[in-house]
Amino acid sequence: xxxxxxxxxxxxxxxxxxxxxxxxxxxxxxxxxxxxNVQRTLNTGYPALNAVLPGxxxxxxxxxxxxxxxxxxxxxxxxxxxxxxxAPWGACSASGLARAASKSSSLVLVGSPYVPLGPSxxxxxxxxxxxxxxxxxxxxxxxxxxxxxxxxxxVAAVLVWLPRVDMLHLRRLHMAxxxxxxxLFVFRPLSVQxxxxxxxxxxxLERSLKDASRQSSANTGQGAAPGLLLxxxxxxxxxxxxxxxxxxxxxxLEALLAASRAQGQRRRQAHxxxxxxxxxxTTSTQAPQRKQEADLARAAGPSMVRSAVLS
Numbered sequence: 001x002x003x004x005x006x007x008x009x010x011x012x013x014x015x016x017x018x019x020x021x022x023x024x025x026x027x028x029x030x031x032x033x034x035x036x037n038v039q040r041t042l043n044t045g046y047p048a049l050n051a052v053l054p055g056x057x058x059x060x061x062x063x064x065x066x067x068x069x070x071x072x073x074x075x076x077x078x079x080x081x082x083x084x085x086x087a088p089w090g091a092c093s094a095s096g097l098a099r100a101a102s103k104s105s106s107l108v109l110v111g112s113p114y115v116p117l118g119p120s121x122x123x124x125x126x127x128x129x130x131x132x133x134x135x136x137x138x139x140x141x142x143x144x145x146x147x148x149x150x151x152x153x154x155v156a157a158v159l160v161w162l163p164r165v166d167m168l169h170l171r172r173l174h175m176a177x178x179x180x181x182x183x184l185f186v187f188r189p190l191s192v193q194x195x196x197x198x199x200x201x202x203x204x205l206e207r208s209l210k211d212a213s214r215q216s217s218a219n220t221g222q223g224a225a226p227g228l229l230l231x232x233x234x235x236x237x238x239x240x241x242x243x244x245x246x247x248x249x250x251x252x253l254e255a256l257l258a259a260s261r262a263q264g265q266r267r268r269q270a271h272x273x274x275x276x277x278x279x280x281x282t283t284s285t286q287a288p289q290r291k292q293e294a295d296l297a298r299a300a301g302p303s304m305v306r307s308a309v310l311s
Contacts, residue, residue, distance in 0.1 A: 045081020061181040063174040065199035071113040074228040077248025084125035105156035108149040110134045111142040150176040157183035174198040202234035
């Protein structure tokens with residue numbers, strides 16, 4: 001038996017060399033830093049969001065989980081810039097993924113609670129003719145349809161709305177996205193946030209109004225631009241300390257709202273504050289007649305009420 005002197009053994013007080021001094025390992029990152037880019041990503045279209053995502057975009061070949069209180073919480077405004085990069089008539093992307101997308105590639109929606117509006121998609125540079133809507137009321141049918149769509153070579157991205165499902169089923173979808181290198185977005189309710197998930201990226205979506213839009217809306221009476229509040233609570237790196245606020249309105253809509261606010265401001269400056277019109281004077285002879293007309297209109301129904309008011 002070989003013996004070693006006691007002085008040659010390492011003491012507990014000796015400092016262990018940091019990981020940075022050793023070799024780089026794929027898939028390993030420091031807890032306080034974003035993971036290195038070990039997979040393909042797609043530009044989200046929002047520079048602020050790219051800056052907080054590992055690899056600077058949506059992960060390709062992995063599941064991205066989006067939690068929302070109810071459907072229609074701004075998910076299309078969040079995803080449309082990236083989906084437009086896959087469209088043949090959208091903006092050209094520097095990534096090889098967008099260049100490889102052919103005109104026949106489809107965007108598959110499984111279990112979507114609403115049918116997207118075609119003109120709204122076209123305004124966001126997404127061809128409505130490339131959308132394939134799969135109606136599947138049962139969770140098992142949605143899982144099967146989403147997996148089959150991920151296996152299809154003509155599909156560029158899959159969006160699926162799922163309720164509470166088993167972890168094994170989610171992992172199966174995640175592995176299918178990995179095997180076939182597809183974009184996969186899974187929408188789930190807020191109640192599943194404490195549960196574990198195979199998705200390397202999980203976000204919570206909330207509607208918001210940007211401070212500037214809210215202030216201009218209060219001053220001008222115009223509607224505020226739609227905004228989205230993102231809580232990034234799981235990523236390959238530290239959780240995001242504060243939520244990220246994005247303005248998801250299309251550029252043309254923002255320009256239209258800004259022009260409308262500017263026109264209203266110029267009109268008020270030219271004409272001054274509007275004065276309140278004096279209240280109409282009702283004589284004693286007119287009051288009974290108007291009361292009788294109002295009673296008759298209410299008895300006739302809503303259409304007659306409208307006709308009586310307009311006349």
